[in-house]
Every structure is written in C-alpha cells, then in structure tokens.
Amino acid sequence: MTAAVSPEDALVVRPLPATTRIVIADRNAITRVGIRSILERNAGMAVVAEATTYDSVLEAINEHGPDILIFDLDLGDDTTRGLKICGEIVDHYSKTKILILAETLSELIIIEALRCGASGFLCKGDLRADELSTGVKAIQEGDTVLGRGVGSL
Numbered sequence: 037m038t039a040a041v042s043p044e045d046a047l048v049v050r051p052l053p054a055t056t057r058i059v060i061a062d063r064n065a066i067t068r069v070g071i072r073s074i075l076e077r078n079a080g081m082a083v084v085a086e087a088t089t090y091d092s093v094l095e096a097i098n099e100h101g102p103d104i105l106i107f108d109l110d111l112g113d114d115t116t117r118g119l120k121i122c123g124e125i126v127d128h129y130s131k132t133k134i135l136i137l138a139e140t141l142s143e144l145i146i147i148e149a150l151r152c153g154a155s156g157f158l159c160k161g162d163l164r165a166d167e168l169s170t171g172v173k174a175i176q177e178g179d180t181v182l183g184r185g186v187g188s189l
Contacts, residue, residue, distance in 0.1 A: 055080040056176050059096045061087040062108040062137065067160070071106060071137075074165045075172060087111075090121055097129050104172055105134045108160075109149065119148050126153030133175045137163070141185055156181030 058075060060068050060083055072083045085096040090111050097105060105125065109118030122134055135156040136149045146157050155175045158167065162184055171181040 056104060056172065057082055057084045057100065057102040058104045058106060058172070059083070059085045059087060059093070059100060059102040060106045061093045061096070061111060062106075063088045063111050064108075067108075071168065074168055078169050078173075081169075081172065090114075090117055093121060094124070097125055097132055101129065102132055103176055105132055106137055106172070107134055107154075108137050108139075109145065110139070115145060119145075119152050122149060122154055123152040135171060135175055135181065146182075146186060150180075155179075156183075157186055158183035159185055 058081060060071050062068050062071070068086050068088075072086070075081045075083060084100045084102055087093040087096045088111065093105070093107065093111070096102075107118070107122065109115045109122070111118060122136075125132055125134060133155040134149075134153065135158065136154050137158050137160050138145065139160055141159050149157055156171055158171055158181065167183065171183070174181050
C-alpha cells in the first residue's frame with residue numbers, strides 16, 4: 037500500500053543548485069545587499085559570502101571557493117593592498133574569477149587590476165542591474181568585461 041501524498045508535499049519545489057557561486061567584497065552594506073538582490077534574481081547564481089575587510093575576503097575565498105569574487109579594491113582605503121590580494125587570489129585560487137567594482141575610474145588602477153588577473157572592471161556610478169548580471173555571466177564563461185567608460189580612458 038502506498039502512502040497518500042498531501043497537497044503540501046506535492047507543491048514542494050526545490051531550487052536548482054547554484055552553478056555560479058559568488059562572494060561580494062564591499063565595505064558598504066547597502067551596496068552588498070543591492071548586489072546580492074540583483075544577482076540572486078538570476079537562476080543559478082548564489083551569493084555564498086560577503087566580506088568587508090581584506091582579511092575577510094581571503095577567509096571567504098578559502099572557505100567557500102567561489103566561482104566569482106565581486107571586489108571593491110578600496111576595502112580599507114588601500115588600493116595597493118586590494119591589488120595585491122587580487123594577485124594572491126589568482127595565484128592560489130585559480131578557479132575564482134575576479135570582477136572589480138570601483139567608485140571611480142582610474143586608468144592606472146584598471147591596468148594594474150587586469151595585470152593582477154582581474155577578469156573585469158565596472159564602475160559603480162553608472163552601472164545598471166542588467167549590466168552587472170551580464171558581466172558576471174560573461175566572466176563565468178571566460179570573457180573579460182570592461183564597463184562603459186573604461187575604454188575611453
């Protein structure tokens with residue numbers, strides 16, 4: 037004899053596992069929440085951790101092994117340290133791709149970030165939600181992403 041399935045059990049829908057696991061590193065809580073909200077609207081994307089300091093970025097990468105790190109290099113007003121960490125992540129966690137989000141565009145910082153192994157660079161000030169999602173998908177597929185204004189520097 038088989039057990040009857042209740043209507044509640046019949047309607048259970050399990051979400052598909054995330055195919056793109058993301059860590060967000062930004063010291064601004066509103067920015068992190070906004071990025072999470074935008075990305076998690078996309079099937080297969082999941083934010084697995086958030087970081088607010090350089091040390092917590094490395095801890096999150098070590099613990100979660102994400103596919104993508106969305107990284108504001110200025111977590112402690114020391115872009116040089118952010119660039120160094122970017123290089124360390126590329127060297128030690130080669131499967132994690134890095135998308136830099138910056139407040140302003142600086143030709144020197146963009147060049148150094150790409151030289152350190154970042155896969156993309158977007159400016160927060162003129163970034164649209166669809167551009168962020170498209171950028172993450174493109175980086176996951178192996179492309180390099182440069183936002184509006186980056187090419188004109």
